[in-house]
Amino acid sequence: MKRADVERKEVEILIVGGGIAGISAAYVFMKNHKDFLLVDEYPFIGGQYLRRNPEYQPKDTETRRTGFRLESSLEGGENIWTETPVVGCYKEGEIAVLRKGKPYIIKPHKILIATGAREKFLPFPGWTLPDVMSAGAVQALIKTSGYLPAKDVILAGTGPFLLAVAYEFEKAGGRVKEVAELNPIGKLIGFSSAIFDWEKGTEGIKYIAKLWRKLSYGWRIVEARENGGRIKVTFEKKGKRREEETELLAIGHGFAPNIEFAQLCGCPVAYKHELGGWVVKTDDELKCTDRIYAAGEVTGIGGARKALIEGKLAALTILGVNEKERESLMKTRRKEVKFAEKLNTFFSPSDKLWLSIPDETIICRCEDVKMRDIRKATEEGFVFTGEIKGATRVTMGNCQGRICFPIITEFLRSLRGEPPEAMSIRPPIKPVDLGVFTEFEENQRASKALE
Amino acid sequence: MKEVKINVNGKDIIAKEGEMLAAALLRAGYKRFRKSVGGEDRSLFCGMGICFECLVRVDGRTVRSCITPVREGMEVQFEES
Numbered sequence: 421m422k423r424a425d426v427e428r429k430e431v432e433i434l435i436v437g438g439g440i441a442g443i444s445a446a447y448v449f450m451k452n453h454k455d456f457l458l459v460d461e462y463p464f465i466g467g468q469y470l471r472r473n474p475e476y477q478p479k480d481t482e483t484r485r486t487g488f489r490l491e492s493s494l495e496g497g498e499n500i501w502t503e504t505p506v507v508g509c510y511k512e513g514e515i516a517v518l519r520k521g522k523p524y525i526i527k528p529h530k531i532l533i534a535t536g537a538r539e540k541f542l543p544f545p546g547w548t549l550p551d552v553m554s555a556g557a558v559q560a561l562i563k564t565s566g567y568l569p570a571k572d573v574i575l576a577g578t579g580p581f582l583l584a585v586a587y588e589f590e591k592a593g594g595r596v597k598e599v600a601e602l603n604p605i606g607k608l609i610g611f612s613s614a615i616f617d618w619e620k621g622t623e624g625i626k627y628i629a630k631l632w633r634k635l636s637y638g639w640r641i642v643e644a645r646e647n648g649g650r651i652k653v654t655f656e657k658k659g660k661r662r663e664e665e666t667e668l669l670a671i672g673h674g675f676a677p678n679i680e681f682a683q684l685c686g687c688p689v690a691y692k693h694e695l696g697g698w699v700v701k702t703d704d705e706l707k708c709t710d711r712i713y714a715a716g717e718v719t720g721i722g723g724a725r726k727a728l729i730e731g732k733l734a735a736l737t738i739l740g741v742n743e744k745e746r747e748s749l750m751k752t753r754r755k756e757v758k759f760a761e762k763l764n765t766f767f768s769p770s771d772k773l774w775l776s777i778p779d780e781t782i783i784c785r786c787e788d789v790k791m792r793d794i795r796k797a798t799e800e801g802f803v804f805t806g807e808i809k810g811a812t813r814v815t816m817g818n819c820q821g822r823i824c825f826p827i828i829t830e831f832l833r834s835l836r837g838e839p840p841e842a843m844s845i846r847p848p849i850k851p852v853d854l855g856v857f858t859e860f861e862e863n864q865r866a867s868k869a870l871e
Numbered sequence: 872m873k874e875v876k877i878n879v880n881g882k883d884i885i886a887k888e889g890e891m892l893a894a895a896l897l898r899a900g901y902k903r904f905r906k907s908v909g910g911e912d913r914s915l916f917c918g919m920g921i922c923f924e925c926l927v928r929v930d931g932r933t934v935r936s937c938i939t940p941v942r943e944g945m946e947v948q949f950e951e952s
Binding site: 461462463468521538539548549550551552553554556557558559560561564565566567569782785786787788817818819822823851 | 872887889890891893894895897898902903904907908909911912913914915916917918919920921922923924926932937938939940
């Protein structure tokens, strides 16, 4: 048998994901002269939070300053592999990656999973139109590429992230027409005064000071339509409707952890509504299995400061050093998680909203599966995730359910009072050319045959 | 950022080196990246490599344009063409 062109590499510690948690851990390994490799599918490290752009580096908070410091001490290193998605994990704990298109099999002794999170959406008819994009996409275009995607924007959904993006949109020279927060203002004020946090609070106040005239509360989007090259948005609140027009509509309804790689590696996952949905389960020191650890958003949505702490904690746990420091990190981590739980619970669409997604709404953007199809499947008695998938084709497209499965999870949880079981995950976890995947498979077989 | 030339469906456009391809395409006025299964126009959506709405072909390979940095001389084709 021809041995396929796959390079193999042994390493003591593999870090998957170079966001805040990943670089926080990598920094500890670097300082301790450990043999590690960090892979990230983006062309830069720093993740969604830093979003590398030499011309755009606000250092307004302690967390951001620390992040940039870590990033600049690590980037360019030969053990930092960017544009390197992970595509598979084999039984023996060997990890298949594609470094700028070239296949490698990494054999690590320990793995730290820091795969971050993605945005979550409460869909409505028209959310698939060009000129409707995620709030995160708007931020990415501004921060990474220095490109303002429109002259004016309406941001809608829930959570403080919308404010951050609105603030950046105006700073970049655009006009924010409205930031529509789903949750009512009364609830919001009570919430903020109950859990005030100095760093996050001052950041919030900075945003609100700039944007307060544009904030609205309690309005949800009924639909978005294309109208002469612009977007017409219909909002609804307590039976009252209004229409607004905008060049760009940006939406976001919180975040969901990227657990797929962890699942593939056999890590246990659990559904925790207060932490953003499906999360990777760890112990207090962030250990998942014998050789696998997890840090950052993947253990529960909690932001950059939690990721910074967890990256360091996981790294020290892996090294088995600094017991005192680990204890204090565990303590601060527990505080961060508590704060995050309140935030995620508050800034979340209500069950009623998940249940009232109109029938004609596309849920699975890859396969154009509509809400009607999913309702029908549940009414016909399909219960398990696999059955609904079989009946409707949801989660079967290119994104492998990364956008639609959190929606379906929230819909079913709202309907039944409990979430469905997690999706089953099979390699490749990112679509790759079939030829490359066959090379991995053949290489695995050939190397096993040689042993 | 340094300016570079890339080719989109046979036409040269100016982009900034290192920016994401999706940004360069939007800046040049290309808004509709591909057709969905049901025939709808789709464009950049998540902007972070998750949703696969911004797929285009670059030098014969299908890529997510939102996480693909622009490089001098790259040949870009929209999936439907």
